[in-house]
Amino acid sequence: MSSGAQPAPCSLWSAWNDLFERTGSTRAIAVLRILVGPIVIVHLWPFLEQAQSGLYFADAFFVPFFDWWPVLNVGVYRALIWLAIASSVAMSLGLGTRLACAYTFFFVSFNVLSNQLFFHHNRAFLMSILFGLALIPCGATLSIDAWLAARRGRPLADAMPLWRLYLVRCLACTPYLASGASKLIDPAWWGGVVMYDRLLRFRHIAEQKGVPSELIDIIAVPEFHAVFWKFVVLTELFIGIGYWFGRTRVGAMYMALGFHVLIEITSRVSVFSYLGICATLIWVVPQTRDRIVYLRLDTPGGRRWVRVIQALDWLARFDIRPQQAPASANEKRKKIEWVVDDRSGRIEGAAARRVLLSRLPIFMPLVAPWLLLSEHRRSRRASTDAPLADTTARISQR
């Protein structure tokens, strides 16, 4: 497998051509596939409930996107929803992965396009993500397909054409850029009027949800909204742009997590928040085992960490290798238990621990700010300490 997340320094045109020649690992997309299955079921369930209760959308006012779009018999519609739920389960399990992903994308899109009243931006985003899962062959890892193929002695190749990933990345950053840009040029939004007004109108709902009245009193002033929502708009734009650069990617992922948690608390956005958080996986470097972790396997602590890493390294970023026992008492005093080594360099001690934990998805939200802070400090130090500059660049590339 020829791989490479970081394009070699070259002209834009050759980078473009290069994109269509290189391949990368599908591991992170496989994790995304597993997580998106339940999200699709949550999305489809209200449609199924309606169809089961006899409230078929086509029996009332509806607006198809196209006049020629077929309107199904309610029995067929209900059967197709059940089939889509089954295909979502198969997609998560990785059983008949390509077909399951393709059908799930087909039905979710078909359903949304059947009625303009069904259209919401969170559903358009779901369609984009499902399009990506149908486009990228993501059944080669973490799937029943892969297990069956391995049993037959013909393991599946964990490789996808990299252009497909980049195409999905283009679609995945669009909601942030388009939403941020539209709000940036809308004086009512940029000035905070829209959200201030919404808060005034719906504060009773916020209070019912348990938000303290005192807190609402503090934020229910136009000055707060004039500043806060500018920050939110700029956050959206930062996420959409920051994802594209190695130096800002971790920051963008972290902002995306906070952004989606905030809108999940304050708005009704259906599956958008869950999907947005899961979609950060699209931005994971498409390489596996690209970092070597040296750990002391002769100590209980070392062995415990091996188990932790093996259990939580869902993206298969680390190759664990035994670290030599310290040869001398002097070396032992150094207490270097953590060493992370990749192609661009070797990090030891606390910095290695931070890098490692930040690449385990479950720890990423906790460790990312710490990592960003330490990288910032390194950058500042690098400006006064030339020999450190190379190391800093290497770390920020990760």
Add this chain to the structure above:
Amino acid sequence: MRGNEKQRASDTALRRGAAKVFFVFVVSAQFYFVVAAYDNPHKHFGYQPFSQSSTWESSIVRVLHSGERIDIRDGWEGYRWSELVRERGLDAPWVRRSAPSGVESTLDFFQQALNWVATHTPRDRETRYFEAHVRYIKNRGAPQTVVMRSVERPAAP
């Protein structure tokens, strides 16, 4: 042997060319939807959520061929508005509601709903058209009123 290699190279070049065209097509289509959304009340695939804090409400009357005007809130000829129009908060227009997708989107769907109801209520032989008096406030602007009418129905023979 050399012929096979040449054929393979040609196939690969063709595949890459097709992939490039597909890539450019999909990205261009997404870009088109984003730009077109500025001119589309529903912002389809343009990702402009929560664009407004607007609210709206409306009364609806049936205007009969005799000229009489009757409020439809309690139903007519066995029909109920909330059973005919169920989605997007259009089911009870006489209750003031938010229009988070934009008041333009709500009014466009509301106009289509009036037309749909006018053409899908065959038991009703008296109504000439439906008329709605819509009051809305766009963001924190001044209240506005518009009158909407459905398509006209032919008089019963």
